[in-house]
Amino acid sequence: MAVSAPVVPPKNPWVKKSVLPGFGLSLGLAALYASLIVFIPLAGLVIKALELSWSELWGVVSNARALASYKLTFGAAFTAASLNLFFGLIVAWVLVRYNFFGKRVVDALVDLPFALPTAVAGIALTALYTTKGWVGQWFWLADIKIAYTWLGVTVALTFIGLPFVVRTVQPVLADLESEVEEAAASLGATRLQTFIRVLLPALIPSLLTGFALAFARAIGEYGSVVFISGNMPFKTEITPLLIMTKLEEFDYAGAAALGTVMLIFSFVLLLLINLLQHWSHKRTGG
Secondary structure, three states, X not given: OOXXXXXXXXXXXXOOOOOOOOHXXXXXXXHHHHHHHHHHHHHHHXXXXXXXOHHHHHHHHHOHHHHHHHHHHHHHHHHHHHHHHHHHHHHHHHHHHOOOOOHHHHHHHHOHHHHOOHHHHHHHHHHHHOOOOOOHHHHHHOOOOOOOOHHHHHHHHHHHHHHHHHHHHHHHHHHOOHHHHHHHHHOOOOHHHHHHHHHHHHHHHXXXXXXXXXXXXXXXXXXXXXXXXXXXXXXXXXXXXXHHHHHHOOOHHHHHHHHHHHHHHHHHHHHHHHHHHHHHHHHHOO
């Protein structure tokens, strides 16, 4: 009597075999949690915006005041994230590669924007950067006004976004062995060549991650910006403030419409950054 071979179920190419069991249960719990916390609220935002007719919806999201707020919000967020990308790398480099008096204090101060209430940060920055503030008065001598301008908005967004870059890049720098740099130097590479060809490829994924986090945080920032911006329509009014204005007027559908625009723009930009990060991982073999 012939014995039939056992039937082996086909492998699912989308599921990687894990040592630990419970993929179905963990996937279900993750999907449920993400739905309750993220997907359902965002869907509710879009549904609320669709209570408006298409002409009303377009009028809310495309009027001159809204367009000016988009320009300031995304422009200042991109500028602040770019500044943090550069200076955050420098701060992380100093904290990882050098030992100096007060290093632990500086390391703790980097996380201060995480713990400090945003309203307190806004008040402090406003006091510093007004034309009579400790810092702002010196810029005012050169006829540069920071508080109540787009510069003030950028300063506030830079302040709250710096820790994201530093804390993302710092562990990657700590894992890079200094022997690699010494080997490159022994082969005749200059310091600039060592940084560009040896260190930078390994840092690019973490830099892009830090940039994305700082950028996303800056787009939705409200508390620290509302004080230093001056909130002048068409000049220093950010989109989150315009949304709050709609809510105070009980125009919930209008606020949801502006929020939906912010959601779409943010998702597209973050998706592009993540695709770039994925490409960088593949290119560097990460």
